Amino acid sequence: MKSLDSIISECRANAYDLNFSRAREWKEEEEGRVLVGYMPIYFPREIIHAAGAMPVGIFGGGDDKQIIKGDAYYQSYICHIPRSIIEIALDKHLDHVDGFIFPSICDVIRNLSGIFKQQKIGKFVKYMDFPQNFLPEIGGVFYQQEMSHVLKYIKEINGKDVTTEALNHSIELYNRNRQLIETIYNVRQDFPWRLTIDEVYCIVRAGTVIPVEEHNELLEQVCTHISEDIGDPQDKIKVVVSGAFCEQPASGLIKAIEEAGCYVVDDDYMLGSRMILGDIDASTSHPLQAISTAYIKQSQYSSSIYDVHDPKENRLAKIVKDRGADGVIFAAASFCDPSLLDAPIFQNAFDKMGIRYIAFQYSENINQYKVIKEQVGAFSDSIKLWEDEPAIPAIEDKIK
Amino acid sequence: MAEEAQKEKSMILQKEMISSLFSDLSRAKELGKKVCYTFIPGNLSELIRTFDMLPVYPEINALQSAMRKKSAAYIKEAERNAHSEDVCTYVKCDVGMLMKGNLGPTGEKIPDPDVLLLSYTGCFTFLKWFETLKREYPDAKVIMVHTPYQENGEMTPEMTEYMVKQFKEEVIPQMEEVTGIKYDEAKLQRHLVLSAEAEDLINKIFQTTKHKPSPIDAYFAGVYYIGPINIGFRGTQQAVDYYKELYSEIQERIRLGLGPITPEGEMKEEKYRLVVEGPPNWTSFREFWKIFYDIGAVIVASSYTKVGGVYDLGWRHDPERPLEALAEYCMNCYTNMNLPQRIDLLKKCIVDYEADGYVTNSIKSCNSFSAGQLGMMREIEDSLEVPVGFIESDLVDPRYFSYSNIKNRLESYFQMLDQRKKMELEEV
Numbered sequence: 001m002k003s004l005d006s007i008i009s010e011c012r013a014n015a016y017d018l019n020f021s022r023a024r025e026w027k028e029e030e031e032g033r034v035l036v037g038y039m040p041i042y043f044p045r046e047i048i049h050a051a052g053a054m055p056v057g058i059f060g061g062g063d064d065k066q067i068i069k070g071d072a073y074y075q076s077y078i079c080h081i082p083r084s085i086i087e088i089a090l091d092k093h094l095d096h097v098d099g100f101i102f103p104s105i106c107d108v109i110r111n112l113s114g115i116f117k118q119q120k121i122g123k124f125v126k127y128m129d130f131p132q133n134f135l136p137e138i139g140g141v142f143y144q145q146e147m148s149h150v151l152k153y154i155k156e157i158n159g160k161d162v163t164t165e166a167l168n169h170s171i172e173l174y175n176r177n178r179q180l181i182e183t184i185y186n187v188r189q190d191f192p193w194r195l196t197i198d199e200v201y202c203i204v205r206a207g208t209v210i211p212v213e214e215h216n217e218l219l220e221q222v223c224t225h226i227s228e229d230i231g232d233p234q235d236k237i238k239v240v241v242s243g244a245f246c247e248q249p250a251s252g253l254i255k256a257i258e259e260a261g262c263y264v265v266d267d268d269y270m271l272g273s274r275m276i277l278g279d280i281d282a283s284t285s286h287p288l289q290a291i292s293t294a295y296i297k298q299s300q301y302s303s304s305i306y307d308v309h310d311p312k313e314n315r316l317a318k319i320v321k322d323r324g325a326d327g328v329i330f331a332a333a334s335f336c337d338p339s340l341l342d343a344p345i346f347q348n349a350f351d352k353m354g355i356r357y358i359a360f361q362y363s364e365n366i367n368q369y370k371v372i373k374e375q376v377g378a379f380s381d382s383i384k385l386w387e388d389e390p391a392i393p394a395i396e397d398k399i400k
Numbered sequence: 401m402a403e404e405a406q407k408e409k410s411m412i413l414q415k416e417m418i419s420s421l422f423s424d425l426s427r428a429k430e431l432g433k434k435v436c437y438t439f440i441p442g443n444l445s446e447l448i449r450t451f452d453m454l455p456v457y458p459e460i461n462a463l464q465s466a467m468r469k470k471s472a473a474y475i476k477e478a479e480r481n482a483h484s485e486d487v488c489t490y491v492k493c494d495v496g497m498l499m500k501g502n503l504g505p506t507g508e509k510i511p512d513p514d515v516l517l518l519s520y521t522g523c524f525t526f527l528k529w530f531e532t533l534k535r536e537y538p539d540a541k542v543i544m545v546h547t548p549y550q551e552n553g554e555m556t557p558e559m560t561e562y563m564v565k566q567f568k569e570e571v572i573p574q575m576e577e578v579t580g581i582k583y584d585e586a587k588l589q590r591h592l593v594l595s596a597e598a599e600d601l602i603n604k605i606f607q608t609t610k611h612k613p614s615p616i617d618a619y620f621a622g623v624y625y626i627g628p629i630n631i632g633f634r635g636t637q638q639a640v641d642y643y644k645e646l647y648s649e650i651q652e653r654i655r656l657g658l659g660p661i662t663p664e665g666e667m668k669e670e671k672y673r674l675v676v677e678g679p680p681n682w683t684s685f686r687e688f689w690k691i692f693y694d695i696g697a698v699i700v701a702s703s704y705t706k707v708g709g710v711y712d713l714g715w716r717h718d719p720e721r722p723l724e725a726l727a728e729y730c731m732n733c734y735t736n737m738n739l740p741q742r743i744d745l746l747k748k749c750i751v752d753y754e755a756d757g758y759v760t761n762s763i764k765s766c767n768s769f770s771a772g773q774l775g776m777m778r779e780i781e782d783s784l785e786v787p788v789g790f791i792e793s794d795l796v797d798p799r800y801f802s803y804s805n806i807k808n809r810l811e812s813y814f815q816m817l818d819q820r821k822k823m824e825l826e827e828v
């Protein structure tokens with residue numbers, strides 16, 4: 001078994017590797033292998049895996065990549081991630097990636113798919129229209145058709161037909177992947193000092209750019225390590241971070257929140273890897289249907305899914321309660337419509353429920369966090385001062 | 401004189417239609433009509449009429465508030481209530497208006513919705529907007545129609561079928577439930593016949609800009625022309641009559657060799673013919689327009705007039721396939737087209753209408769339009785070698801309309817067009 005430190009540094013290297021080297025190696029190991037890039041938030045990676053290809057999460061350029069060409073594509077009042085994705089594509093970091101998937105999360109990602117098409121980047125560009133109709137026989141069928149299109153594109157490259165067995169096997173692998181990630185979060189809920197949130201982040205994000213089999217192995221080892229009583233508890237409050245599901249905060253910011261006095265016991269940084277709650281049925285003769293039903297019935301709330309049947313404020317409140325958190329940090333990428341448009345919905349509801357929160361905006365390329373750190377520190381101090389008050393008086397009723 | 405009188409007739413017709421709608425809205429309860437809030441792109445006017453509901457368009461409320469100089473206060477109100485500075489200002493203007501009592505342009509309260517019909521087409525903000533409204537109107541029924549995006553530049557049978565299933569199994573039964581009215585397909589078809597007629601006419605109207613001088617401005621005046629077809633009158637005889645009248649007025653202008661009418665009278669000399677991409681600014685609409693007409697720039701085509709439906713390429717509502725027609729209509733709105741399609745459409749406009757230039761008005765808070773506009777502009781510039789101009793403003797937030805910046809930029813752009821024209825003349 002590898003040491004925890006070495007796993008973390010391996011994951012960190014992969015998570016932030018803008019050359020996607022492990023994916024490249026994997027592709028070169030065997031003739032005919034295919035890499036499929038996907039943008040945030042979520043894509044059912046199972047189907048790519050089952051088609052003999054490897055999914056590669058493309059989550060922007062972070063604070064490493066200097067933007068030169070990307071700014072010529074996007075006005076200053078558009079979030080940062082599309083310009084960094086264009087930059088890494090035009091700088092040929094993605095040349096080994098065969099096709100690209102743009103999930104339907106917002107107008108920016110949607111229109112970015114058009115730029116990729118126009119620039120003829122990759123062998124295929126697929127805007128993946130996730131259903132906003134939540135009846136399995138309507139939205140579910142449409143979703144299965146969308147998945148079939150992706151499989152058709154991959155088949156045009158590698159000639160492989162996808163079998164039910166292969167799909168079920170892939171579903172099992174990703175079920176295991178999510179179970180292990182949840183185990184980490186569950187352990188951290190009670191013992192957040194055993195791994196920092198920045199370490200968790202690297203471990204989870206690495207899974208988007210390395211083969212799932214390897215990731216599962218690393219996760220198993222991480223779970224073993226953190227089942228031991230390691231690390232020292234510190235006097236910090238517990239928070240949930242919400243709203244950072246697409247453009248990723250720089251590593252320094254993820255660290256800064258904990259350093260400023262908040263254990264992050266849940267977050268939506270890598271929401272896509274945790275989107276489906278629980279397992280997808282891996283034993284059916286219609287695996288695409290199983291994936292689609294799971295999406296419709298078992299998805300985490302998201303700013304990109306119409307929530308009228310299950311209001312997101314109640315779902316986040318439930319996470320806060322279940323994790324025993326003291327409050328919420330709303331972190332939105334600057335100019336991120338879905339996140340910012342959700343903010344008043346959450347905040348108005350939380351004011352009524354008595355859930356404490358703060359909100360700030362970030363940009364993936366900004367690595368100055370002094371102000372945010374002060375804000376988070378003040379938040380943590382204020383909660384500690386009120387320690388004797390019931391933290392969340394009105395949640396109980398709301399989330400029943 | 402004769403021409404002035406004719407001009408007024410279409411305007412009077414339009415005014416009458418709009419005020420009758422708002423008057424009906426203020427008496428909705430009395431009239432026993434249900435109220436349906438919905439959006440312009442992908443608006444299902446004919447279906448709403450089939451169920452005798454009255455439509456309310458939050459975007460129209462927002463833009464009218466801006467033209468009445470009320471949007472700044474509404475936006476501030478929303479921002480005080482946790483709405484970010486950086487999101488769609490239509491949403492904030494609407495939310496602020498609601499918080500201030502929801503008074504419409506006539507000064508009367510706009511009734512609360514019975515239905516929030518979200519046939520969301522081409523813009524994710526619509527979804528967030530109605531999530532917000534749902535919290536304000538918990539008793540309203542939300543009816544969601546997911547319009548698939550034309551990601552491959554086509555409407556496939558699968559996409560149409562997906563929408564038709566939603567109409568049949570979700571939208572229509574819920575509308576029946578709210579209104580107590582049974583779905584009457586023959587009635588819908590009758591509306592669709594009239595829709596196609598109005599669409600033919602509006603298409604002909606926008607084609608008249610091929611004439612030189614162009615008899616109309618397809619952007620600044622175009623936004624008025626699209627009013628009836630977009631705000632609930634598509635599918636009515638009133639809309640057909642309005643467009644017939646307008647068309648005959650324009651024919652008369654062509655016969656007389658007249659240019660477009662501006663707020664300061666007729667434009668005397670057509671110096672530049674432009675295609676504009678992006679919505680206009682509403683808070684300083686007149687000043688914005690004036691920069692163009694003062695210099696003799698006429699807009700011969702604009703993408704904004706296609707947000708409520710693209711009729712240039714031959715598509716029409718087909719009464720023989722009523723639900724399929726509604727589905728295709730939603731999918732075929734401008735912002736639901738992928739970027740290569742949008743580029744092709746704009747290029748076609750530039751070529752067909754013999755435009756001298758292409759201008760992008762990039763709206764700060766509208767990603768649906770703005771994200772990707774720079775790439776589109778570059779592609780158009782490269783492939784057609786047409787001079788391109790770029791300005792930035794906002795829809796309804798006056799803080800983001802800088803008159804001097806925009807004027808300076810446009811003046812430099814017009815100088816560039818001048819030089820280009822001179823060079824072309826020299827070459828000849």
Ligand code: SF4
Pocket residue numbers: 079080081082105106107108109246247333335336337338339
């Ligand atoms: S950061 Fe927000 S607005 Fe930008 S691409 Fe992601 S979801 Fe869309």
Ligand code: SF4
Pocket residue numbers: 459488489490491522523524525526765766767768769795
């Ligand atoms: S973002 Fe643009 S298209 Fe969407 S609602 Fe706002 S103004 Fe309309």
